[in-house]
Amino acid sequence: xxxxxxxxxxxxxxxxxxxxxxxxxxxxxxxxxxxxxxxxxxxxxxxxxxxxxxxxxxxxxxxxxxxxxxxxxxxxxxxxxxxxxxxxxxxxxxxxxxxxxxxxxxxxxxxxxxxxxxxxxxxxxxxxxxxxxxxxxxxxxxxxxxxxxxxxxxxxxxxxxxxxxxxxxxxxxxxxxxxxxxxxxxxxxxxxxxxxxxxxxxxxxxxxxxxxxxxxxxxxxxxxxxxxxxxxxxxxxxxxxxxxxxxxxxxxxxxxxxxxxxxxxxxxxxxxxxxxxxxxxxxxxxxxxxxxxxxxxxxxxxxxxxxxxxxxxxxxxxxxxxxxxxxxxxxxxxxxxxxxxxxxxxxxxxxxxxxxxxxxxxxxxxxxxxxxxxx
Ligand code: SF4
Numbered sequence: 001x002x003x004x005x006x007x008x009x010x011x012x013x014x015x016x017x018x019x020x021x022x023x024x025x026x027x028x029x030x031x032x033x034x035x036x037x038x039x040x041x042x043x044x045x046x047x048x049x050x051x052x053x054x055x056x057x058x059x060x061x062x063x064x065x066x067x068x069x070x071x072x073x074x075x076x077x078x079x080x081x082x083x084x085x086x087x088x089x090x091x092x093x094x095x096x097x098x099x100x101x102x103x104x105x106x107x108x109x110x111x112x113x114x115x116x117x118x119x120x121x122x123x124x125x126x127x128x129x130x131x132x133x134x135x136x137x138x139x140x141x142x143x144x145x146x147x148x149x150x151x152x153x154x155x156x157x158x159x160x161x162x163x164x165x166x167x168x169x170x171x172x173x174x175x176x177x178x179x180x181x182x183x184x185x186x187x188x189x190x191x192x193x194x195x196x197x198x199x200x201x202x203x204x205x206x207x208x209x210x211x212x213x214x215x216x217x218x219x220x221x222x223x224x225x226x227x228x229x230x231x232x233x234x235x236x237x238x239x240x241x242x243x244x245x246x247x248x249x250x251x252x253x254x255x256x257x258x259x260x261x262x263x264x265x266x267x268x269x270x271x272x273x274x275x276x277x278x279x280x281x282x283x284x285x286x287x288x289x290x291x292x293x294x295x296x297x298x299x300x301x302x303x304x305x306x307x308x309x310x311x312x313x314x315x316x317x318x319x320x321x322x323x324x325x326x327x328x329x330x331x332x333x334x335x336x337x338x339x340x341x342x343x344x345x346x347x348x349x350x351x352x353x354x355x356x357x358x359x360x361x362x363x364x365x366x367x368x369x370x371x372x373x374x375x
Contacts, residue, residue, distance in 0.1 A: 007049075007050070007051035007052075007053055008051055008052045008053055008063070008064065009050070009051055009052070010046060010051075010052060012052075013052040013061065016061075016062055016063065016064060016067065017032060017061065017062060019062075019067050020032070020062035020066065020067060023066075023067060023284075027283065027284065028119070028120060028123045029119050029123065029284060030112040030116060030119050030122060030123055031112065032060070032061060032062070032112065033060075033109070033111050033112040034060045034061070034111045034112075035110050035111045035193045035194045037193060037194045037195075037196075037227075038056070038060065038110075038111050038192065038193045038194075041056050041222065041223070041225065042054075042056050042057050042060065042061075045057055045222070045368065048368050048369075049365065049368055053251070053365060054365060054366075054368055055220045055222065055251070055252040055253065055258075055361075055365070055366050056220065056222055056223070058114065058249075058251060058252050058287075059113055059114060059115070059219065059220070059249075059252060060111050060112065060113065060114060061114065062114060063114075063287055065286065065287035066114065066284060066286075066287045069286040069287060069357060070283075070284070070286055071281065071285075071286040071289065071351070071353055071354060071357060072337070072351055072354070073281050073351025074281050074282060074283045074284070074285065074286070074351075075281065075282060075283065076120050076282065076283055077120065077282070078117075078280040078281055078282055078318075078319065078320070079096075079117075079280060079318045079319060079320055080096075080320035081094055081118070081121060082121075083320070084096045086143060086147075088139075088142075089139050089143065090135070090136070090139065091104075091121060092104045092105065092136045092139060092140070093139065093140065093143055095147070095150075096322070097322065098149055099149060099150060099151045099152065100150060100151065100152035100153070100154060101143070101144075101147070101150045101152075101153055101154070102154045102156055103140050103153055103154065103155055103156070103171075104121075104155075104156055104157050104158055105133065105136055105137070105140075105155060105157070105158070105160055105163060105167070105171060106133070106157055106158040106159070106160065106162055106163055107121075107122045107157065107158040108157070108158050108159065108162045109122070109157060109158055109159045109162065109189065109193075110159055110161075110162060110189065110190050110193035110194045110197065111189075111193040113189065114287075114288075115247060115249055115252075115279060115285070115287075115288045117279065117280050117282055117285070117318075119282075119284075120283075122157075122158060133167060137170055137171060137174055140153075140171070140174055140175075141174045141177070141178075144174070144175070144178040144180075144181065145178070148178075148180045149180075150180065150181060151180060151181060151182045151183065152181065152182065152183040152184070152185060153175050153181055153183075153184055153185070154185045154186075154187065155171070155184070155185065155186045155187065156186075156187045157187070159188050159189055159190050159193075160186050160187070160188060161186065161188040161190040161197050161198050161203070162190065162197060165200060165202040165203050165206060168203060168206050168207075169206055172184065172206060172210040172212075175210075176210070183211075183213065184210055184211065184212045184213070185212070185213045185214075185215060186207070186212055186213070186214050186215065187215045187217065187245075188214065188215070188216060188217065189216070189217040191216045191217075191218065191228060191231060191232065192216070192217070192218055192219075192223040192228065195227060195228055195230075195231035195232075196231075198214075198231060198235060199231050199234050199235065204234070204235065204238040204240070205238070207235075207238070207240050208238045208239050208240055212240060212241075213240075213241045213243060214235065214240050214241065214242050214243070215243045215244065215245055215274065216242065216243070216244045216245075216271065217244070217245065217246055218244050218246060218262070218266065218271075219246040219247065219249065219252065219253060219262075220252055220253050220258070220262060220366075221258070221261045221262045221265050221367075222369065224265055224266075224269070229269060232269050232270075232271065233269075236270055242270070242271045242272075243271060243272050243273070243274050244266050244271050244272070244273045244274065245273065245274045245275040245276070245277065246262075246273075246276060246277065247276070247277040247278070247279050247288070248276050248277070248278060248279070248290065248295065248298070248315070249279065249288045250287065250288050250289060250290050250358070250359070250360070250361060251287070251359070251360070251361035251362075251365075251366070252288070252361065252366065253361070253366065254290050254294075254298070254360055254361045254366075255298070255360065255361055255363050255366060256298045256301035256302050256305065257363060257367070257372060258361070258363070258366050258367060259276070259298070259302060260302065260305065260306055260310065261367065263302075263306070263310045263313060264306075264310060267309060267310060273313045274313070274314065275313065275314045275315070275316050275323075276313055276314070276315050276316070277315075277316060277317065277318065278290075278295060278315065278316070278317040280317070280318060280319075281350070281351050281353070286353070286357065289353040289358075290353055290358055290360075291352060291353050291354065291355045291358040292332065292339055292350075292352045292353070293334070293355065294355070294358060294360070295315070296326060299315050299326060317341070317350065319341065319343075319348045319350070320348055321341075321343045321344070321346040321347070321348045322343050322344070322346075323343075324341040324342075324343050324348070328341045328342055328343055329341055330342045330347060332352075337351060337352045337354060338350065338351055338352060339352055
């Protein structure tokens with residue numbers, strides 16, 4: 001389906017970017033930030049499509065929808081991140097599960113994802129100075145001293161791989177000094193935005209010797225170019241365990257064919273995909289969300305048309321009661337547009353994304369390189 005007359009051309013996109021700048025200052029959203037490495041791919045996509053509505057562009061630049069569409073039930077913090085920050089810490093530790101803690105050593109990312117669900121936290125620069133980093137590591141150490149039920153520390157962000165090798169070394173030293181921590185995990189999007197930040201020899205050595213599990217956030221098959229493949233091979237050769245997780249995003253990857261192509265490519269690269277996340281109903285998330293009934297249809301097609309090493313990936317939603325799956329739906333009231341999920345005796349109401357706003361991605365645009373086999 002081609003509708004060139006209504007597509008956003010690069011000239012119109014400049015106006016969208018300017019309007020977004022006004023919105024993002026007012027609403028404390030993250031500014032547009034795109035690494036040189038990723039911009040090359042975005043520019044190739046614009047050249048091929050002749051407009052700016054391709055999947056890679058949508059990841060990092062705003063759209064008309066982002067400026068104009070809001071969905072009912074949007075909130076600043078659906079998962080209660082702020083409620084789960086321990087007292088006496090300054091927003092860099094989240095304790096939501098008994099046995100693991102989330103530590104955010106930096107608020108810096110290589111590029112800014114438009115769909116980021118932690119915009120409100122990240123838009124408050126906290127750890128940009130060295131003294132703040134030291135303070136943050138001391139808080140981590142103090143917290144681990146007192147909270148001995150924790151078995152895993154998950155570094156997230158911001159992007160922890162933007163830290164220097166000495167900073168990472170300091171964090172690992174602090175964690176390793178706490179014998180009750182058995183596992184360190186790092187979540188990173190740098191593999192897509194600038195893989196050189198990971199394959200620095202010193203960082204690879206540190207990750208390997210600390211036994212880190214590296215979880216990439218690769219979201220679309222076209223993020224995985226030859227340079228990214230080479231970086232992944234190098235990371236795996238260093239003996240580092242690699243995983244992936246990503247969100248399902250409307251008009252970026254919201255079709256079972258895109259998801260299958262992505263999951264199969266990850267599998268060929270030796271990367272196990274852990275989860276596909278359903279975007280939370282946070283403020284200004286409407287351009288990326290999809291209706292629950294349509295989501296269930298996509299999940300079913302993935303189950304029907306792929307082998308178990310592909311369809312074993314979990315579709316999950318992060319909520320204030322923890323991660324929930326389709327099997328945890330207790331009630332789905334189509335008229336009210338609300339689904340209730342239960343987890344471990346706790347329930348949470350999820351305001352579904354309205355079907356009338358749910359314009360699905362066009363497969364020819366999402367897979368603009370062609371060779372699409374529809375199953
Ligand atoms: S890399 Fe992660 S933390 Fe940074 S903007 Fe993207 S989603 Fe948000």
